[in-house]
Amino acid sequence: MFSPLLIALRVALVTLALTGLVYPLAVTGAARLVFSHEADGSLVTDERGQVVGSALLSQGFVQPGYFQPRPSAAGAGHDATASGGSNLGPTSRELRDRVEADAERLRRENPEAPGPVPAELVTTSGSGLDPHLSPASAHWQVARIARARGVAPERVRALVDASIEGRTLGVLGEPRVNVLQLNLALDRRFGRLHPLP
Numbered sequence: 001m002f003s004p005l006l007i008a009l010r011v012a013l014v015t016l017a018l019t020g021l022v023y024p025l026a027v028t029g030a031a032r033l034v035f036s037h038e039a040d041g042s043l044v045t046d047e048r049g050q051v052v053g054s055a056l057l058s059q060g061f062v063q064p065g066y067f068q069p070r071p072s073a074a075g076a077g078h079d080a081t082a083s084g085g086s087n088l089g090p091t092s093r094e095l096r097d098r099v100e101a102d103a104e105r106l107r108r109e110n111p112e113a114p115g116p117v118p119a120e121l122v123t124t125s126g127s128g129l130d131p132h133l134s135p136a137s138a139h140w141q142v143a144r145i146a147r148a149r150g151v152a153p154e155r156v157r158a159l160v161d162a163s164i165e166g167r168t169l170g171v172l173g174e175p176r177v178n179v180l181q182l183n184l185a186l187d188r189r190f191g192r193l194h195p196l197p
Contacts, residue, residue: 044180047188053180054080058131061183064109065148065193067133067141069179070120071102074128083127099123112143132176135164149190159185 031039042055053059058069060078075082088095102122107113118137138160146153163182164175187193 044184046184052184054131055178055181056131057129059180061179063148063193064144066183066186067138067145067177067179068121069133070130071098071122071124072128073124078129080129083129085126085128086124110141110144112147113140115140131178131180132165133179135160135175135177138163138177138179138182145186149186149193151190155189156186159189 028039037043043051044053044055046052057080058072058078060072061068069078072078073086074080074084086095099122103117106117106121110117118134118140120134120137121140139157142153142156142160146156149156160177160182163177163185165178166175167173
């Protein structure tokens with residue numbers, strides 16, 4: 001009777017050691033060796049070398065001199081510890097009210113912006129932490145940023161164009177702009193307005 005129990009206990013301990021210790025350490029070691037920046041969280045530093053965020057997570061920029069990301073339903077908003085969508089469907093009154101309020105705020109803050117508010121500036125991503133915007137959504141905000149920083153819109157537009165990341169491996173995803181890195185580029189080029197969040 002004890003023999004099968006001992007065998008089962010040994011198998012459980014070996015499996016626990018392999019899957020709970022050896023495999024995670026091997027994968028982490030390989031990741032650190034091959035993708036060291038990504039394995040450490042893709043941390044982004046400012047000109048002083050201080051970590052200001054991660055290239056993989058959005059942050060809530062609300063100052064007029066910075067590009068604003070998509071809205072976030074993660075926790076209280078842009079909370080990396082509470083990733084998730086709002087789970088509100090297209091018939092939700094709460095979602096409709098929030099989108100209308102966000103669209104009105106964006107129109108008020110961006111009176112010179114061309115055309116209607118881009119949909120991605122009023123809709124959350126599935127994770128609530130998408131760090132990217134489409135180039136079109138970034139270009140839509142250029143006039144506000146140029147006005148707040150006292151520079152020509154063409155200079156801000158050129159910075160957006162220089163910050164566009166292409167498709168991954170040339171075919172995956174869409175061209176995009178990382179909002180945190182673009183805002184840091186604004187500070188490097190035109191001077192810091194406010195401390196980053």
